[in-house]
Amino acid sequence: MSTDGTAPRDRLRRIEAVTDSALGHLAVEELLVELLDRVRELLEVDTAAVLLLDPSTQYLVATAARGVEEEVRAGVRIPLGKGFAGRIAARKQPVFLEQVDHSNVLNPILREKGIRSLLGVPLISGGEVLGVLHIGSLTTRIFTAEDTELLQLAAERVAHATQARQFQISRAAAGALQRSLLPAGLPSVPGIEFASRYVPGGGGEVGGDWYDVFDLPSGRICVVVGDVVGRGLAAAATMARLRAVLRAYALQTDDPADLLQRLDVHIRHFERGVMATVLCAVMEPFHDHLVVSSAGHPPPVATNPDGPSEVVDLPADLPMGVDPARPRRATTVSLPPGHGLFLYTDGLIERRGVSLDVGLRQLCTVLRPGPADAVCGKVMFELLGGEQAADDVAILMLSRLVTRGTEPLVLQHPADPAALRQIRHAVRQWLADVGVARGPAEEVVVAVGEAASNVVEHAYGPSGGTVSVRLVAEPSAIVAVVRDHGRWRSPRGSNRGRGTVLMRGLVDEVKVEHLADGTRVTLQKVLPVTEVG
Amino acid sequence: MNDASVDVERTGSHAVRIVLDGEIDLANVGTVEAQLLEAISNQLVDVTVDLTGVSYIDSAGLRVLFLLGARLETLQIGFHLVVPPDSAVRKVVDLSGIAAIASVEDAPRPA
Numbered sequence: 001m002s003t004d005g006t007a008p009r010d011r012l013r014r015i016e017a018v019t020d021s022a023l024g025h026l027a028v029e030e031l032l033v034e035l036l037d038r039v040r041e042l043l044e045v046d047t048a049a050v051l052l053l054d055p056s057t058q059y060l061v062a063t064a065a066r067g068v069e070e071e072v073r074a075g076v077r078i079p080l081g082k083g084f085a086g087r088i089a090a091r092k093q094p095v096f097l098e099q100v101d102h103s104n105v106l107n108p109i110l111r112e113k114g115i116r117s118l119l120g121v122p123l124i125s126g127g128e129v130l131g132v133l134h135i136g137s138l139t140t141r142i143f144t145a146e147d148t149e150l151l152q153l154a155a156e157r158v159a160h161a162t163q164a165r166q167f168q169i170s171r172a173a174a175g176a177l178q179r180s181l182l183p184a185g186l187p188s189v190p191g192i193e194f195a196s197r198y199v200p201g202g203g204g205e206v207g208g209d210w211y212d213v214f215d216l217p218s219g220r221i222c223v224v225v226g227d228v229v230g231r232g233l234a235a236a237a238t239m240a241r242l243r244a245v246l247r248a249y250a251l252q253t254d255d256p257a258d259l260l261q262r263l264d265v266h267i268r269h270f271e272r273g274v275m276a277t278v279l280c281a282v283m284e285p286f287h288d289h290l291v292v293s294s295a296g297h298p299p300p301v302a303t304n305p306d307g308p309s310e311v312v313d314l315p316a317d318l319p320m321g322v323d324p325a326r327p328r329r330a331t332t333v334s335l336p337p338g339h340g341l342f343l344y345t346d347g348l349i350e351r352r353g354v355s356l357d358v359g360l361r362q363l364c365t366v367l368r369p370g371p372a373d374a375v376c377g378k379v380m381f382e383l384l385g386g387e388q389a390a391d392d393v394a395i396l397m398l399s400r401l402v403t404r405g406t407e408p409l410v411l412q413h414p415a416d417p418a419a420l421r422q423i424r425h426a427v428r429q430w431l432a433d434v435g436v437a438r439g440p441a442e443e444v445v446v447a448v449g450e451a452a453s454n455v456v457e458h459a460y461g462p463s464g465g466t467v468s469v470r471l472v473a474e475p476s477a478i479v480a481v482v483r484d485h486g487r488w489r490s491p492r493g494s495n496r497g498r499g500t501v502l503m504r505g506l507v508d509e510v511k512v513e514h515l516a517d518g519t520r521v522t523l524q525k526v527l528p529v530t531e532v533g
Numbered sequence: 534m535n536d537a538s539v540d541v542e543r544t545g546s547h548a549v550r551i552v553l554d555g556e557i558d559l560a561n562v563g564t565v566e567a568q569l570l571e572a573i574s575n576q577l578v579d580v581t582v583d584l585t586g587v588s589y590i591d592s593a594g595l596r597v598l599f600l601l602g603a604r605l606e607t608l609q610i611g612f613h614l615v616v617p618p619d620s621a622v623r624k625v626v627d628l629s630g631i632a633a634i635a636s637v638e639d640a641p642r643p644a
Contacts, residue, residue, distance in 0.1 A: 217536070417560035445589070453558065453592070457593075498595060498599075501629070502628055506624065
């Protein structure tokens with residue numbers, strides 16, 4: 001059979017060579033094409049093709065072909081068990097067709113190409129069928145037992161190379177997905193410091209862990225840590241969907257128990273079979289408290305400046321995906337200035353052969369109040385520095401800063417109506433922190449809100465711009481500056497006039513300056529000396 | 534989600550009490566306005582808007598109350614605003630001069 005003088009076994013080595021690092025950059029399809037050329041050469045045939053089982057395991061999909069490239073371009077799909085290729089995969093046995101005809105081949109391309117004889121073998125790895133490798137001849141040919149054996153040897157190598165490459169690619173995709181979804185930067189919230197880390201599990205494999213921090217329409221901050229059961233691309237993709245769904249429901253409710261309940265109902269309906277643990281915390285205005293709900297997630301650890309860190313006593317309701325009819329609970333956790341809350345996924349405290357309590361105790365020992373980023377760095381080093389975690393790990397630290405009430409408040413937001421609420425929220429918080437009594441504080445909030453509202457309404461054209469707010473606590477007064485970089489259009493209606501009357505009535509001094517690069521409104525509220533500091 | 538809520542209750546055959554809650558600003562004033570005007574029919578003789586639960590209102594929100602007041606004046610329908618004394622909202626309402634077209638009251642009158 002051999003025409004070029006090399007023995008078939010030598011040519012088989014050329015197939016093994018395909019798994020060499022020189023071809024390591026190829027995608028699955030390109031790798032298979034390279035392999036198929038060598039199979040054609042090995043068995044001196046006209047066509048060679050690989051069909052791989054799709055994720056549903058119901059169809060074989062033409063993935064690479066030589067001599068019958070139309071198969072791949074046309075996206076040929078063969079049901080498992082049907083036709084030539086379908087029978088090979090279903091029986092896990094070679095099939096030889098001496099004469100191709102309508103009764104034994106489903107794929108019209110093979111007939112139209114004028115292929116006379118076909119030999120196909122299953123691609124098997126670890127007892128599982130990955131797909132089918134088949135070769136064809138344009139002249140009638142009797143494939144011998146030796147040909148079949150040779151093709152099976154080639155198929156082993158093709159299966160091995162395909163699976164290795166698919167695994168490698170899915171890992172790279174999962175890694176990219178994880179990286180694209182973890183927040184690039186955590187939101188900046190006056191008075192609160194956030195820091196986080198994510199590391200993949202053993203061998204660099206990512207999983208379904210995630211953390212998220214975002215603000216709600218009410219101006220509250222929502223903090224989430226979750227863990228989808230499973231590994232690799234499938235878990236990472238499920239995580240991506242759950243994260244997006246949770247964010248969507250967060251537009252509708254501020255209650256973390258309600259939020260998790262809705263997510264659970266969603267999983268039950270759209271993601272059957274998915275299991276996940278999630279911890280969701282919503283910070284109350286003024287950040288004094290968090291409302292926390294846990295769906296089977298390990299409890300957070302609270303840090304405080306006066307003593308050891310403690311596991312937060314939190315009832316853990318069922319994980320997501322078990323029974324959405326069970327009620328979920330929310331617990332209020334206090335967060336005074338100087339205190340912090342540490343959230344994590346179980347990979348951090350899980351060690352082979354060691355109980356979770358041991359890891360949790362170690363975490364409490366290591367966790368000390370400090371700058372959030374340094375805390376994260378220390379915990380990762382102390383708990384994971386020695387050995388690689390088997391599972392992936394996500395951690396998130398939030399620290400409530402001790403404000404001395406002397407630092408000015410500096411805010412910048414898009415000049416959009418939605419920003420007004422966030423501005424009021426931050427101004428209220430800051431005024432409380434510097435010790436302004438509620439009555440005058442609320443008057444400052446309205447005056448600043450009014451000035452910011454004017455910027456949103458009048459300063460910019462359709463392309464928009466920003467509104468900046470700066471508050472300074474002086475010994476006996478609060479000074480607020482609201483700034484834009486637009487050109488005010490002339491006011492429409494009587495609204496503007498009313499706004500100015502309001503500001504003048506609420507604070508002691510209102511100064512409006514139209515500058516070359518925008519407008520500056522300065523508001524001053526005189527306070528009795530005892531109320532500041 | 535809207536940070537303000539508008540609840541309408543009939544307090545008699547020709548009277549309605551509208552309870553506003555939450556924060557009213559430029560972002561949600563359109564919705565509040567639509568809900569308010571929808572609650573008013575020509576058959577009414579008396580409208581009360583209760584601001585007890587309102588924690589923030591500025592000139593954007595006042596504009597709606599002025600608009601409503603002007604309408605009610607034309608239709609010769611009585612207009613009462615309930616605003617608790619000693620609150621920032623009360624100060625804003627007092628400064629606005631809306632008392633010229635509405636009777637500003639400290640607490641709801643018995644129905």
